[in-house]
Amino acid sequence: MLPSRPRLLNNIVNNYNATEFYVDGNSIPLINFDVGPSWSGLLPISSAPNETRKLFFWFFPPGPEGSLDDLIFWTNGGPGCSSLEGLLQENGPFSWSYGQANATVNQWSWTNISSMLFVEQPVGTGFSQGTPNITNEDELAEQLIGFFQQFLEVFSELKGKNFYLTGESYAGTYVPYIASHIFANSSALDLKLKGFWVSDPSLSFDVVQEEIPAVSFVNKYEHVFSFNQSFLEFLNNRAVECNYADYFAKHVLYPPKGLLPLPGTSTEADPGCDLWDTVFDAALLVNPAFNIYRIFDTWPILWDVLGFPGSFPQTQVSPLYFDREDVKRAIHAPLDVDWTECSNIDVFVRGDYSLPPAFTVLPSVIEQSERAVIVHGLADFILIAEGTRIVIQNMTWNGLQGFQTPILNDTFIVDGMGALGNMHQERGLTYVEVDLSGHMVPQFSPKAAFQIAQWLLGFRESPSA
Template identity: 30%
Template sequence: MALFRNLLLLFFTLLFSTAAEIDGDSRWREADRVTDLPGQPPVKFRHYAGYIKLRPNEEKALFYWFFEAQNDVAHKPLVLWLNGGPGCSSIAYGAAQELGPFLVQSNGKLKLNHFSWNKAANMLFLESPVGVGFSYTNKSSDLYTLGDKVTAADSYAFLVGWFKRFPSFKLHQFYITGESYAGHYAPQLAELIYEKNKQSSKDLIINLKGIMIGNAAINDETDLKGMVEFAWSHAIISDQLHANIFNDCNFSADAQNLTLSCLNFFRDFIVSYNKIDIYNIYAPICLASSSSSSSFDSVFRLVGAAAPRIFSKYKSWSNELLARGYDPCTPNYAVKYFNRGDVQRALHANVTQLSYPYTPCSNVILNWTDAPSSVLPIIQKLLRAQYRIWIYSGDTDGRVPITSTKYSINEMNLKIKEEWRACLRYTSFLFAGANLHHFNPQPRSSIPSMAFLFQKFQEAVKVIAKNPMFARDPRHMQFETDMNRLFLFTSYNRLGRDAAEADAEEIIDMASKAPFADQQKQVQENIHSQVESFCKHMDEILLPDTRTSPAESPKQPNGAVRKSGLSFAVGKHSSPTNITDIPKTRPLDRAELSQKLKDGIGYTLDIRPSQIPHKDAGQGLFLDGEADVGSVIAIYPGVIYSPAHYQYIPGYPRVDVQNPYLITRYDSTVINAQPWGLGADTREVWDGLTVPVSNPTKQGDEKSDRLWKMLSKPLEAKRVLHGGDAIERRNPLAFAHYANHPAKDMAPNVMLCPYDFPITEKDMRVYIPNVLFANEEVNMKRLGSFWFKSGRSRINGSDTPILKTIVLVATRALCDEEVLLNYRLSNSKRRPSWYTPVDEEEDRRRWS
């Protein structure tokens, strides 16, 4: 009995001590929450900043800034970002200038970064080691013993403490990312986690999945060789200087201090970059900066980080080494911002009142004791341990350039799974950030030409619009303008990734020469090709795969018509009876269907609170994944009214005041999305094809005040769902009516495109979320493609009954972001404070 009492007492002691510890961590976490950061625009995600002490009894602490993902926090991975140097801040650079959600501006305010990585992940920025940024130690001797090993050990201790403060992220997939000298930090920290996980108890295991390093210093010899080769191949240094460096300098790992002649040649090398930003050779330099120098010391500081064993024997290096964003003066803005007392208080920073000012790169780190000449053996070890590793490189960085990356990777003699190919299209990887000069892809040669043509064309439109000969019909002129842009966007999209440059040039030539009618037909065919592809992907997702059944022939009879299973896959829970010609499919919930669609076409859509920084912005349409320029992003659902049936639109005649879901095509066709409500989000079937409408007549006939007007039935309508006619409204792209207008300093990323869907496309009809009001049929003459001669459309021919629908087309590459459309608000409504016309003159033409 005594033993039982003792065990019981021990149990409660442990229970209450654990509860107290958890409660204490929770209080620390809430104390770290940032709520009043000066100059910050309003956001809907949470962020935290503060210190994690590395040793309980000593004042050695690392500073962090953590941003929860902008959506789906519980399922997004956790990503640690590290800047290089060594000795440079991941907050002053990574968070505030490159990939964080807020970018520091010259006026001391923050603006939203539309390419922030917290759109894809929960982002953790760490200032490491001590002496960097706000991270501190009360032992000055610590500053003399810093090096790669201490940095890895301290970063690991930080993570252990951070996960105690944020235990809900313990099981998230964890990745370590960084740039430049983080090519040392990330692999060494990952190796330490790998070894510690072998020895640790379950509660201390870190769920590391991989590392990602960009323009990374990973092998001294090849890094330095690649840096010189890059400068020579880009005509920054002369042939003679290139030859002198390679003849006189020894880049090998076991080389001793270099000769004076070699250092002199490198002096000339650095002078060649005196008026060029070495981190982005095509970007402007900051004329307000005093960092440029061709002094002998600058040679050591700049080149030393590429190969510290060779050049500086572990001397510290300074802020000459740091990356800059596209505004070359942004480091100056960050310095001023983070030295402000109100900013430091809001971030819970500088609690010990450091004796030195905040600098993006440390001026107090006095020595660097260890830096291996290569981390390639560590990377190979991590590969063998089955970690995911991505080494990538931007092609305009001269500091740790693409040549260095290629040389270093070749040193590992890895097996090639996919042969070298041309770079991904310029629209890909925009998630890496327009402000990340190390990572930003360059467009193919045809793209600047297209952009130039768009600009010239729009300028011409503004001039023509003022010409009296066009004053009678400015709206039609704007229609031709929009169609010309759509021709360029959608035709380029249809070319595909492996198209020849000549094909792109042909598109541009046609955009300026082809008759408007021909361009309009081509746009229709381009859009139809994408919609057809979407429908096929939906069939693949929802219809059973009969090809694997040995009891059936892989070929259908010529007379067989493929039916869609959409109505039953995502409709009512009960399965249809007495219907044998429609394949059965298992029900798919919204998340599963969306993920399958994303796997097929690269993206899917979602409705979430808008990122427009205003409380009245409401819900917004978001693209999850990546979409190329010219892609069909969304379909506008709803009931289609011709001008002859305007009087039946609910709320007529002041329908625009009462219904924000109305939209009008250039041909005056109106689509009312209001019956769709939440559209695809409802997962409902529209049972019975009638809607009540008000119809005030001239005679005042009371019986006609309330009419039930029959909607046109879908082609080959089936008696489904126990005998009720139904229109399936669960289309994963039927969200276009949720696209928001861009706020100030934001730009539209999609545009409206009229799409005449041919009702005769039987296999596709069930996926189109539109119906005609009344049994009205509209015919259109289709002449087919005039340019894409191979793979001619199946919709060529004579009169074809159509649905006059609308789709949203991407005007640039989209990646994990809100979809923004330039639309008109009702003139009878007061504009919200966040609403700013994109181009008032163009809007007058479009909606006149």
């Protein structure tokens, strides 16, 4: 029988090892309501007595309606972008998004479903401590699993819980490798990995997820970009020359007719075929507030307590929220760190040497997961949904390549809102596209994200209403 919620919380509150990490929910600076109990601070990535590398975490127990059996891990991407962005502006219990004068209660917080663990990783991200020394995703996974082991030694009440890995953007690379490492070393971690969620994920090469679909994306949203006809003609002609224009008609079929080829001579855009940057530069001329993360944004650029409200960092308030001394003290963060949303140093030494997960671990992780979810906002330009469709159709899992029937055959419906995109499920993989949402789906379409997360944990029969 499960312990009552007060008993579970009391166990953690009375846990001597956890005392130093306790955060008073009534004393978080500039938050004028009780967030409830939580725990945050730094923990090492190994038990070695001389370990200097530490990751910053913020753990929240479930709210009154949340499950006692489950734990969701969330990471942002970058690489090197802080998961405190996800906490404050996406799926944490309080929200302070772009343009808000004050923080508000997040009614679509994932803590209404489960416990949540936000971690700034890898080393070099946010408040984390130490010198980055990883060169690939396997090393990242090893360090994070080491952190999880230290976390469970402090918060032993969470041992044996159902575990879900979630994240967005470059976490589309992180999460499959982390999951693969856990599945391959099941005895190393006293958690039951059940599934994963990645949204607007980096799964393949940029030429696939940015270049091939860029001009098609412009044509779809022609009135948002507002390019003149001569420039549109230039883009469309260049797309033909670069083998982008008819790529979908030829290759993105249901079911696929074979492996999907790259459009050029390498995994990068051929000379003259970097059309994503061409579109971006032109979009900024038409709309200086153009936001690659949500293309509908226009002047004025909304202020952001984290200093990154659009395509570029823009500090309208100093210090940033998580760089305030009173905030650092409240959440046990190091005072000597100049916090920024995305790291100014390389968190991978000389870059990430791992192949994209679609070519390596992702298929097997889907096969081993009870539930596997890929979500994509349709108003995202930095990673484009049509590129994610290419990735899926080129990937073989559970005995077949790609989806066998078209994605557009199914409608994604959100409770009380109606149709809000497309959804498709085959052979253990769920794929959802969300209309009007930009790159950060839990931020830009929180109710839709909440509903999908409910399904991930098994609390709904379908992601769609």
